[in-house]
Amino acid sequence: MNNHTPNKRLKRRYRFEKIFKSSAVLALSLAACFLIFFFYNIISTGYSAFEQAEILADVQYNEATVKNYNKAIDKPLRKVISRGVLRTIPLYMEAHPELMNTTRSEWLTADSEVDQYLKGQPNRLKAKEIQYIVQLQEEGKVRLAFNTNFFTNGDSKMPELAGIKSAVVGSIYVLLVTILVALPIGVMTAIYLEEFAPDNRGTQLIEVNINNLAAIPSILFGLLGLAIFINFFGVPRSSSLVGGLTLALMTLPVIIITTRASLRAVPGSIREAAYGLGASRWQTVSHHVLPLALPGILTGSIIGLAQAMGETAPLLIIGMMAYIPDTPTGFTEVATVLPAQIFTWAGESIRAYEERTAAAIMVLLAVLLSMNSLAVWLRKKFEVRW
Amino acid sequence: MKKHLIAITALAATSFFAGMTAQAAEDRIHIVGSSTVYPFASYVAEEFGQTTNFNTPVIESTGSGGGMKLFCAGNGMDTPDITNSSRRIKDKELKLCNENGVEDITEIVIGFDGIAIAQSKTNKAVNFTRKQILLAVAAEVPNKAGTALIANPYKYWNEIDASLPHRPIIFYGPPTSSGTRDAFEDLVMKSLTKKMDVYTNLYKKDEKANKKYKKYKTIRTDGVYVPAGENDNLIVQKLLTNEDAFGIFGYSFLEENSDRVSAATVEGVTPAPAAISSGKYPVSRSLFFYIKNDHLKKVKGMSEYVKLFIDEKMIGDDGNLTEIGLIALPEKNRNEIRARFAKHTKLTLEDLKNK
Incomplete structure (x- = not known):
C-alpha cells in the first residue's frame, strides 16, 4: 500500500504536466490558426490588386x-x-x-x-x-x-485609379512629427524621473499618471488634440502637423515607460564607478548610462511609433479621415494616413475596392512588420549582457 | 540663463503656431457632412481636382448632424465652407448657425436616394406595407384591439400579418448618428404614427410628458433591430450570413450588390430610379448640401466646384453621379437649383416651415 502511493502521485503529476503542456500547445496552435486564416484571407483577396487591366489605344x-x-x-x-x-x-x-x-x-x-x-x-x-x-x-x-497607379496615385473614386501614394506620404509626415516631438520629450522626461528626480509624493503622482495614460483609449487623445492644437493653437485641421502632435501625445507614455525600464536595467555599479572617478551626475548619465540604455530605448520607441502608425481613432476626431487625394508637400497641408485610407476604402460601395483594401492592408502589414523586425534587430545587435 | 532659454522656447513655439494660423491659406475648399452624400461629393471633388488647376477639395464624412455642428460653429475661414446632408437642415440647426454669425446660406438639392429594405437573394421575394415595417421595428406597438400601447411582442413576421411568412424578424440598420436612420424613422415611422390615434391620444392627454408620442419614432432595442454601424458593406455581409435578416441601406449599395441581395417591395413598389424620382417608392429622400455664401469669394474655386456639381453632366439624367447610385431630380427642379445658386438665394427659417 505504502509504496504504491508515491507511484500514484508521480503518475498524477505526470498527467497534470501533460495536460498543462498540451493545453499550452493548443493555445499556440489556435493563435497560429487565426494568424494563418487572417493572412490567407487578406492575401487571397488582395494579391490581384497589384495587377491592372490596360488597353492599347490610338490617342489623338x-x-x-x-x-x-x-x-x-x-x-x-x-x-x-x-x-x-x-x-x-x-x-x-x-x-x-x-x-x-x-x-x-x-x-x-x-x-x-x-x-x-x-x-x-x-x-x-x-x-x-x-x-x-x-x-x-x-x-x-x-x-x-503591374498596377503602377496603386503606388503613384492618391485616392480616387474610380477604383482603377485609386492608389496609396498620398496616404503613404501623409503617414511619413505624421510619423516624422511624432518622432521629432515624442522622442526628445519622452527620453528627457524618463531621464529626469529616473536619474535626477527625488522620490517624493510629487514624482510618485506623476509616475502613476504616466502609467495610467499609457492605458487610456486612443480616441481620448484625439479629443485632447482637437481641444489643444486645433481650437487653442489654431493648427490647421486635417494637417499632418496636428496628426503628428496628437499621436505624439499618445506615444509619449509608451516611450517614457520603456526608457525608464531600460535606464533601470543599467547596473548601479556603472553609475558608482563614474561617480568614483569624479564624474558629475549629468556626465554619468550622458557618457555612460544613456549609451548603455540606448538599444532598449530605441526598441521601445520603434514599437511605440509602430503603434502610432497603425492608429486611426484619434485621427477621426481631428479630421484626417477624409477624402484627400492630393499628396501633401508640407506639414501644414491636409493629409491622410494609410490606416485611414484602408478605412475609407472598406466603406466604398463599388466592389472593386475590396481587393484594393486588402492590398493596402498588405502594404501596412509589411511596413509594421519591418519596423518591428528593426526593433528586434537593434536589440539583438546592441544588447549588453551583465 | 535658464529663464532666458525657457522664454525663448516659449516665444518660438507661440510664433510657430501663430505662423501656422496665418499661413492657412484659403486655396482649398473644406467640406464636411453626410456619409450618404460623401461618395457623390468626393466624385465631383476628384473630377474638379483632375480637370482644373484648383486643389482637390477635402471632404470629411462626419454624418449629417456632425457636419451641421461644424458648419454652424462660426463664419470664420477655419470653419467648413460646405456641409453635405442627407436630410434638410433643422430649425434649431439654422438658428444655431445664425447665432454664430453664419447668416447667408444657400441650400442646394442634388437628387434623391432611396432607402432599400434588402435581404439575401436566396430568399423568396417579399412585399411589405409601411405599417407592417413599423409594427416590426417600433419599441411600442398597439395591442390587438388597437386600444393601448404595449411593448413590441412580435418575433415572427406572420404574427404581424398572417399573409407574411413564418420568419424571425431581424433587422440590420444604421445607428442613431446616421442620416439614413433619421430618414427611415421619418418616412416609415413618423409618417404613420402621427396619424394613428393610439399614439397621438397619449400625446394629447399630456403634451409635456408624452411628447414622443406626437410623432412616435422609437426603434425597439430588444435585439431585433441591430444597429450595424455606418459601414453599409458590413450590413450586406451580415445579410449573406443571416438569411432571415433584412438590411436597411441606401440605393447605391443595393445596385452595386444586386447579384447577392434583393430589395423587398414596399407597398408593391420596387426601389428603382424612376419610382424613387417620381416619389412612388415611399421610402426615399432628397440629398442636400449647404453653402456659406460669405466664403464664395474668399475660397479659390468654390463657386466653380458648386457649378460643376450642379451641372447636367453630374446630376443630370445621364450624369456621372447617376452611374454611382444618385437618383436625378426632375429637369425642372434641376434648372431651379441652378438659378438658385446663381442668385445665391439665402435660406431663411420661413423656408423651412413651408416645405
Missing part, C-alpha cells in the same frame, strides 16, 4: 480633344477605358504643346469593370461589351500589367 491629340476629351479615342473604346484617364488629357496637352496634332499608340488604364471581368470577379459589363473585350484580347490589345 488635336483641337477636338482639347474641347472634348472623349474625342481622344474611338467611340467603342470609350466604354472600356477609364474616364479618369481621358479627362486629364486636355490639361496634359496644355503642359506638352508638342503633342498637338499627333496620334500615338498608348496603353491606357481600363475601366474597373473590365479589370474585374479579366480577373474573374463579379462585374457589370454587358454582353456586348464582353464580346468587344474578347475581340480586343484576340488582337492582343488587352493585358494585365
Whole structure:
C-alpha cells in the first residue's frame, strides 16, 4: 500500500504536466490558426490588386480633344477605358504643346469593370461589351500589367485609379512629427524621473499618471488634440502637423515607460564607478548610462511609433479621415494616413475596392512588420549582457 | 540663463503656431457632412481636382448632424465652407448657425436616394406595407384591439400579418448618428404614427410628458433591430450570413450588390430610379448640401466646384453621379437649383416651415 502511493502521485503529476503542456500547445496552435486564416484571407483577396487591366489605344491629340476629351479615342473604346484617364488629357496637352496634332499608340488604364471581368470577379459589363473585350484580347490589345497607379496615385473614386501614394506620404509626415516631438520629450522626461528626480509624493503622482495614460483609449487623445492644437493653437485641421502632435501625445507614455525600464536595467555599479572617478551626475548619465540604455530605448520607441502608425481613432476626431487625394508637400497641408485610407476604402460601395483594401492592408502589414523586425534587430545587435 | 532659454522656447513655439494660423491659406475648399452624400461629393471633388488647376477639395464624412455642428460653429475661414446632408437642415440647426454669425446660406438639392429594405437573394421575394415595417421595428406597438400601447411582442413576421411568412424578424440598420436612420424613422415611422390615434391620444392627454408620442419614432432595442454601424458593406455581409435578416441601406449599395441581395417591395413598389424620382417608392429622400455664401469669394474655386456639381453632366439624367447610385431630380427642379445658386438665394427659417 505504502509504496504504491508515491507511484500514484508521480503518475498524477505526470498527467497534470501533460495536460498543462498540451493545453499550452493548443493555445499556440489556435493563435497560429487565426494568424494563418487572417493572412490567407487578406492575401487571397488582395494579391490581384497589384495587377491592372490596360488597353492599347490610338490617342489623338488635336483641337477636338482639347474641347472634348472623349474625342481622344474611338467611340467603342470609350466604354472600356477609364474616364479618369481621358479627362486629364486636355490639361496634359496644355503642359506638352508638342503633342498637338499627333496620334500615338498608348496603353491606357481600363475601366474597373473590365479589370474585374479579366480577373474573374463579379462585374457589370454587358454582353456586348464582353464580346468587344474578347475581340480586343484576340488582337492582343488587352493585358494585365503591374498596377503602377496603386503606388503613384492618391485616392480616387474610380477604383482603377485609386492608389496609396498620398496616404503613404501623409503617414511619413505624421510619423516624422511624432518622432521629432515624442522622442526628445519622452527620453528627457524618463531621464529626469529616473536619474535626477527625488522620490517624493510629487514624482510618485506623476509616475502613476504616466502609467495610467499609457492605458487610456486612443480616441481620448484625439479629443485632447482637437481641444489643444486645433481650437487653442489654431493648427490647421486635417494637417499632418496636428496628426503628428496628437499621436505624439499618445506615444509619449509608451516611450517614457520603456526608457525608464531600460535606464533601470543599467547596473548601479556603472553609475558608482563614474561617480568614483569624479564624474558629475549629468556626465554619468550622458557618457555612460544613456549609451548603455540606448538599444532598449530605441526598441521601445520603434514599437511605440509602430503603434502610432497603425492608429486611426484619434485621427477621426481631428479630421484626417477624409477624402484627400492630393499628396501633401508640407506639414501644414491636409493629409491622410494609410490606416485611414484602408478605412475609407472598406466603406466604398463599388466592389472593386475590396481587393484594393486588402492590398493596402498588405502594404501596412509589411511596413509594421519591418519596423518591428528593426526593433528586434537593434536589440539583438546592441544588447549588453551583465 | 535658464529663464532666458525657457522664454525663448516659449516665444518660438507661440510664433510657430501663430505662423501656422496665418499661413492657412484659403486655396482649398473644406467640406464636411453626410456619409450618404460623401461618395457623390468626393466624385465631383476628384473630377474638379483632375480637370482644373484648383486643389482637390477635402471632404470629411462626419454624418449629417456632425457636419451641421461644424458648419454652424462660426463664419470664420477655419470653419467648413460646405456641409453635405442627407436630410434638410433643422430649425434649431439654422438658428444655431445664425447665432454664430453664419447668416447667408444657400441650400442646394442634388437628387434623391432611396432607402432599400434588402435581404439575401436566396430568399423568396417579399412585399411589405409601411405599417407592417413599423409594427416590426417600433419599441411600442398597439395591442390587438388597437386600444393601448404595449411593448413590441412580435418575433415572427406572420404574427404581424398572417399573409407574411413564418420568419424571425431581424433587422440590420444604421445607428442613431446616421442620416439614413433619421430618414427611415421619418418616412416609415413618423409618417404613420402621427396619424394613428393610439399614439397621438397619449400625446394629447399630456403634451409635456408624452411628447414622443406626437410623432412616435422609437426603434425597439430588444435585439431585433441591430444597429450595424455606418459601414453599409458590413450590413450586406451580415445579410449573406443571416438569411432571415433584412438590411436597411441606401440605393447605391443595393445596385452595386444586386447579384447577392434583393430589395423587398414596399407597398408593391420596387426601389428603382424612376419610382424613387417620381416619389412612388415611399421610402426615399432628397440629398442636400449647404453653402456659406460669405466664403464664395474668399475660397479659390468654390463657386466653380458648386457649378460643376450642379451641372447636367453630374446630376443630370445621364450624369456621372447617376452611374454611382444618385437618383436625378426632375429637369425642372434641376434648372431651379441652378438659378438658385446663381442668385445665391439665402435660406431663411420661413423656408423651412413651408416645405
